[in-house]
Amino acid sequence: MATTHTFPELPLFDLQLRPQDLEAVAETLRSGWLTLGPRTAEFEQAFAAQLGARHAVAVSSCTAALHLAYLAAGVGAGDEVIVPAFTFVATAAAAVYCGARPVFAEIVSRARPTLDPEDVERRITPRTKAVCTVHYAGYAAAADRLSELCDAHGIALIEDVAHAPSATLGERKLGTWGLAGAFSFFSNKILSIGEGGLLCTDSDEVAALARSRRSHAMTSGTWQRHRGCTDTYDVTGLGFNYRLDEPRAALALSRLSGLEADIARRRELTMRYRELLAPLQAVIVPFADEDVASSSCYVMPIMIDEDGRQAQLSARLRERGIQTSIFYPAIHRFTAYRERFPDVSLPITELASRTELTLPLFPHMTYADQDRVVAALAQELAHP
Amino acid sequence: MSGWRVPLTEIAMPEQDVQAVMDCLRSGWLTMGPRTQAFEQALAGYVGAPHAVAVSSGTAALHLALLAAEIGPGDEVIVPAFTFVASAAAVRYTGAEAVLCDVRDARDFNIDAHDAARRITPRTRAIVAVHMGGYPADVQALRTLCDERELLLIEDCAQAIGARVDAHARQAGTVGDLGSFSFFSKKQLCVGEGGMVACGEERLAARVRLLRSHALTSGTWDRHRGHDPAYDVVDIGFNYRLDEPRAALGLSRLQRLDESIASRRRLVRGYRERLAALPGLELPFDEQAVERSSHFAFAVLLTDRAARDRFREHLKEQRIQTTWYPALHSFSEYRASVPAGELPRASAAAERHCMLPLSASMDERAFETVVEAVQGALASS
Numbered sequence: 001m002a003t004t005h006t007f008p009e010l011p012l013f014d015l016q017l018r019p020q021d022l023e024a025v026a027e028t029l030r031s032g033w034l035t036l037g038p039r040t041a042e043f044e045q046a047f048a049a050q051l052g053a054r055h056a057v058a059v060s061s062c063t064a065a066l067h068l069a070y071l072a073a074g075v076g077a078g079d080e081v082i083v084p085a086f087t088f089v090a091t092a093a094a095a096v097y098c099g100a101r102p103v104f105a106e107i108v109s110r111a112r113p114t115l116d117p118e119d120v121e122r123r124i125t126p127r128t129k130a131v132c133t134v135h136y137a138g139y140a141a142a143a144d145r146l147s148e149l150c151d152a153h154g155i156a157l158i159e160d161v162a163h164a165p166s167a168t169l170g171e172r173k174l175g176t177w178g179l180a181g182a183f184s185f186f187s188n189k190i191l192s193i194g195e196g197g198l199l200c201t202d203s204d205e206v207a208a209l210a211r212s213r214r215s216h217a218m219t220s221g222t223w224q225r226h227r228g229c230t231d232t233y234d235v236t237g238l239g240f241n242y243r244l245d246e247p248r249a250a251l252a253l254s255r256l257s258g259l260e261a262d263i264a265r266r267r268e269l270t271m272r273y274r275e276l277l278a279p280l281q282a283v284i285v286p287f288a289d290e291d292v293a294s295s296s297c298y299v300m301p302i303m304i305d306e307d308g309r310q311a312q313l314s315a316r317l318r319e320r321g322i323q324t325s326i327f328y329p330a331i332h333r334f335t336a337y338r339e340r341f342p343d344v345s346l347p348i349t350e351l352a353s354r355t356e357l358t359l360p361l362f363p364h365m366t367y368a369d370q371d372r373v374v375a376a377l378a379q380e381l382a383h384p
Numbered sequence: 385m386s387g388w389r390v391p392l393t394e395i396a397m398p399e400q401d402v403q404a405v406m407d408c409l410r411s412g413w414l415t416m417g418p419r420t421q422a423f424e425q426a427l428a429g430y431v432g433a434p435h436a437v438a439v440s441s442g443t444a445a446l447h448l449a450l451l452a453a454e455i456g457p458g459d460e461v462i463v464p465a466f467t468f469v470a471s472a473a474a475v476r477y478t479g480a481e482a483v484l485c486d487v488r489d490a491r492d493f494n495i496d497a498h499d500a501a502r503r504i505t506p507r508t509r510a511i512v513a514v515h516m517g518g519y520p521a522d523v524q525a526l527r528t529l530c531d532e533r534e535l536l537l538i539e540d541c542a543q544a545i546g547a548r549v550d551a552h553a554r555q556a557g558t559v560g561d562l563g564s565f566s567f568f569s570k571k572q573l574c575v576g577e578g579g580m581v582a583c584g585e586e587r588l589a590a591r592v593r594l595l596r597s598h599a600l601t602s603g604t605w606d607r608h609r610g611h612d613p614a615y616d617v618v619d620i621g622f623n624y625r626l627d628e629p630r631a632a633l634g635l636s637r638l639q640r641l642d643e644s645i646a647s648r649r650r651l652v653r654g655y656r657e658r659l660a661a662l663p664g665l666e667l668p669f670d671e672q673a674v675e676r677s678s679h680f681a682f683a684v685l686l687t688d689r690a691a692r693d694r695f696r697e698h699l700k701e702q703r704i705q706t707t708w709y710p711a712l713h714s715f716s717e718y719r720a721s722v723p724a725g726e727l728p729r730a731s732a733a734a735e736r737h738c739m740l741p742l743s744a745s746m747d748e749r750a751f752e753t754v755v756e757a758v759q760g761a762l763a764s765s
Binding site for chain 1: 387388391392394395396397401402405406409410412413414415440441442443444469470473476477568569570574575576577598599600614615616617618619620621622623625626627628629630633696700705707708710712715716717718
């Protein structure tokens with residue numbers, strides 16, 4: 001068993017929960033009611049209100065939320081869903097769960113690594129049922145243009161908002177531009193609780209479908225039966241166990257109160273990173289300074305201008321006690337996807353995947369930590 | 385809160401369980417780490433299986449067990465009709481067809497090996513044996529059948545952790561090729577939402593582990609510990625991970641599982657003694673089954689559906705919560721797949737049974753309240 005702790009001194013992310021977060025979980029456990037009860041309902045209401053969406057349906061993961069969102073968009077066998085390849089594999093896998101084919105589209109550039117609406121438009125066919133856009137690293141993709149494009153073609157826009165709680169485009173929160181948005185509460189996310197996710201939507205039908213399918217398409221749940229509302233149930237479709245439980249809902253609800261402060265600190269650290277990184281000629285820092293204020297600043301991605309140095313730089317920084325990551329290896333290059341969906345070529349995505357490096361970023365990171373990361377990076381870049 | 389004098393189940397949460405979760409939360413590491421590994425080791429030891437893989441639910445466990453068994457489109461899997469709907473749904477996720485089969489009898493409402501045998505076709509790949517309510521199905525007969533017909537046997541132990549399937553004290557989940565378990569909030573070992581796959585073969589365990597986390601060749605924990613940040617995705621996987629707080633809770637509660645099952649068994653014996661001679665009421669299963677069961681639920685049988693519904697109504701008036709499991713072929717989603725009148729014993733079991741309150745922490749007063757209400761219900765009918 002792997003119990004030897006060889007932690008990097010400066011990790012990619014680090015989570016510190018507040019005493020009130022722990023207390024919220026402890027209270028829930030002591031209540032003895034652990035699944036789909038009042039805390040889940042309260043969290044859903046609070047999240048929906050903060051987001052400005054009509055409905056929020058808490059689920060077991062963002063993958064589950066994406067699966068339900070695609071099902072709600074009517075995605076089924078033989079259909080196509082246009083997704084970026086520069087994202088976590090779940091964005092595409094959830095389409096495969098529906099029996100559909102993920103069609104990979106290009107990002108705009110390494111400086112703006114979000115879905116390119118023009119490339120999306122070129123890939124729309126009569127089989128396209130939905131487009132899923134990812135708000136990479138917490139920065140808005142062109143959801144406005146994608147929304148217009150999808151409307152014009154009568155297809156659904158789904159937003160993968162795993163990185164971007166409370167981020168905005170114009171006056172609107174991300175996640176509210178399409179038919180549904182899928183959020184993640186995974187342990188390294190901004191609003192982390194362990195495993196968890198949420199589907200938001202303004203559509204009553206989408207919300208009803210998500211609620212039904214998250215718990216085996218049963219017409220009543222344990223909580224309703226406990227409250228004596230109903231005695232039995234029917235099963236009206238092929239559903240899943242995508243439920244979130246009460247302790248995680250309580251943790252999410254408690255942490256939601258700290259979300260804005262957390263994001264404010266991430267923005268401050270991100271702006272400081274951008275200043276420190278600006279003199280480095282060999283580095284492209286994606287997005288612009290003016291994008292930071294509307295981003296949730298989930299991670300700090302950089303692109304090494306020169307191809308072929310990613311693995312070496314990552315290893316050298318690790319030797320210096322600095323953990324980095326790659327957000328993301330391109331999905332269409334993975335073995336599972338090359339086998340099933342061969343001959344996909346996305347040159348910008350591929351270059352971004354080969355040159356991206358994600359630097360440590362978490363709210364209690366210090367300026368000294370940042371100085372150390374950037375100094376180490378500058379030195380390693382200067383010595384090939 | 386609920387207004388029930390006696391709810392169907394109650395969860396006792398001793399302070400040591402709460403503290404186990406608090407320690408985990410304070411550590412700041414919430415997914416796929418040392419607590420999940422420790423929980424898996426302890427579970428493997430408990431059920432007596434070489435491998436245990438913790439997952440997000442019993443449904444996920446069965447789905448992954450079926451995928452590890454390479455069940456897919458075009459295949460058929462035989463599933464009893466008297467079970468929770470997940471037993472059949474998980475088969476359908478793989479693209480295979482769930483072929484419903486009958487149970488032995490309303491008084492022994494587990495899968496009937498003879499009826500299962502009748503439903504085997506050239507496309508049949510596996511049989512799912514459900515240990516309903518915690519009462520062990522006849523897995524010896526099913527094992528023999530599966531071996532003869534070259535089928536896989538998968539045990540759905542969602543309600544049966546700690547049940548023993550034979551005189552050698554072999555546990556539910558260890559006779560089949562794979563066993564799936566649930567740690568849902570009402571279960572004997574509960575964490576909220578959670579589950580596990582147990583199996584004998586390393587190859588199958590590796591497959592379950594891979595598919596539980598998106599078929600990634602390395603996890604967040606490996607990368608955190610300084611392994612290479614690069615990874616490949618080698619199949620279509622899922623997010624069926626359990627997180628660390630739930631693993632910590634499960635590990636803490638596992639220490640008391642045997643004790644908790646013994647309490648449930650004591651209550652069941654008490655119920656059986658007090659309810660044995662009541663006219664209009666039958667008790668399913670025999671003393672040997674009671675000894676071997678891990679007692680998720682306590683079922684009584686009424687003469688027919690109308691009598692059962694009246695019985696439940698009477699208990700509800702006494703503010704005693706009960707439940708029952710509809711047969712799968714009575715649901716809108718499954719009705720069309722089964723001709724009317726088929727699976728008569730599963731239908732009878734579903735229509736005649738009623739589950740009475742049962743929890744490890746149920747006290748004497750709650751027990752007496754239920755017994756008296758049951759006696760009253762039958763006297764008034």
